[in-house]
Amino acid sequence: MPIGVIINVLAVVVGGVLGSVAGRFLSQDFKDKLNMIFGVCAMTMGISSIGLMENMPAVIFSVVFGTALGLVIHLGDLINKGGVLMERFISRFVPNTSGLSEEAFTQELVTIIVLFCASGTGIYGTIVSGMNGDQSILLSKSILDLPTSLIFACSLGLVVSLIAVPQFVIFMILFLLAGVIYPMTTPAMINDFKACGGVLLIATGLRMLRLRNCPVADMIPAMVLVMPVSAFWVSVILPLLS
Numbered sequence: 001m002p003i004g005v006i007i008n009v010l011a012v013v014v015g016g017v018l019g020s021v022a023g024r025f026l027s028q029d030f031k032d033k034l035n036m037i038f039g040v041c042a043m044t045m046g047i048s049s050i051g052l053m054e055n056m057p058a059v060i061f062s063v064v065f066g067t068a069l070g071l072v073i074h075l076g077d078l079i080n081k082g083g084v085l086m087e088r089f090i091s092r093f094v095p096n097t098s099g100l101s102e103e104a105f106t107q108e109l110v111t112i113i114v115l116f117c118a119s120g121t122g123i124y125g126t127i128v129s130g131m132n133g134d135q136s137i138l139l140s141k142s143i144l145d146l147p148t149s150l151i152f153a154c155s156l157g158l159v160v161s162l163i164a165v166p167q168f169v170i171f172m173i174l175f176l177l178a179g180v181i182y183p184m185t186t187p188a189m190i191n192d193f194k195a196c197g198g199v200l201l202i203a204t205g206l207r208m209l210r211l212r213n214c215p216v217a218d219m220i221p222a223m224v225l226v227m228p229v230s231a232f233w234v235s236v237i238l239p240l241l242s
Contacts, residue, residue, distance in 0.1 A: 004129045004138025005171045009164045011142040012116055012149045016161030019153025031151045038144050039208030042121065042201050045140055049198030052191040058233040059195050059226060066222025067215065076217035083113040090162050112152050112160065116145065117167045119216070121204055124197030124223060126171045130178025131190065137197075185227060192230040196222055 053059055070076065090109070116122065125137030153160040185193075200223070203214035 002129065002172060002175045004135035004142075005126060005168065005175055007135075008122070008125075008138050008142045008145060008171070009168045011146040012164040012167060013161045015146040015149030016153045016158060016163075019150035019160065020158045022150075022154075024154075026151070026154055031154070034147060034151065036209055038148060039205040041140070041144055041205075042208060043205030045121070045137065046198040046201030046203075046205060049137075049194045049201065051195075052198075053195030054188045054191045055230050055233050057237075058230040059192050059199070062192075062196055062222045062226035062229050063199050063219065066225045067219045069221045069225075070218030071215065074218075075220060076215055079118045079217045082118070086113045086117070086163075086166050090159055093162065109156060109159065112149070112156075113163055113166070115148070116163050117170050118220075119204065121197075121201055122167075122171065123174060123220060124194075124200060126174040127178040127181075127223070128194065128197070130175035131182040131185070181227075186231065186234075188234055189227040189230045193223065193226050196226040 090113075121137070121141050125141050128134050129138055149160050149163075200216060200219050203212075203216050203219060206212040206214050207216060
């Protein structure tokens with residue numbers, strides 16, 4: 001049962017509605033400082049996940065070469081282009097009434113479409129949920145997404161709530177695929193996968209804190225590589241080393 005996916009989607013809907021209604025009552029200073037706390041929380045989730053790591057070389061290899069692959073194929077740019085296409089579709093139903101220019105409105109909307117639909121946290125949490133029913137990552141993400149969508153809706157309006165539709169579709173596809181993959185995994189592969197996701201969460205936190213502009217979207221291939229690399233490390237490399 002995709003409980004975490006449903007709660008995460010509802011958090012975006014509720015936050016979008018609340019922000020469109022109560023946005024004028026929140027100061028910019030309040031929004032900026034709350035965003036900093038979101039970054040700290042993302043890093044806390046990442047540190048917790050990294051603690052589960054069983055095969056450090058496999059995880060490090062996956063992060064380095066997965067990110068390199070993402071950079072070579074310009075995955076981050078492709079995800080942004082997907083966000084632009086979603087923005088054009090969503091804007092047909094909810095026009096720009098925010099008072100922002102069309103360029104500024106589009107840029108902000110694309111940013112949150114990518115944030116909610118293609119973030120490392122969402123992909124990681126959904127796959128973990130589909131594999132073993134652990135909803136903790138998605139529930140934690142929901143706690144962050146509700147105020148995040150609220151704050152963005154302060155300037156963009158009700159359009160933020162509509163992002164929940166593509167988010168639900170993407171997350172459900174990942175959830176169902178994870179259920180197919182899970183029987184082929186081992187506990188060590190799962191723990192290394194969680195640790196790899198933790199690295200992405202820390203990178204996400206650094207971006208939210210505006211300390212480093214880590215290429216989180218380009219790091220996503222690492223989460224595809226880490227389980228087969230972990231299995232190869234345990235079954236082939238470790239026996240050779242011993």
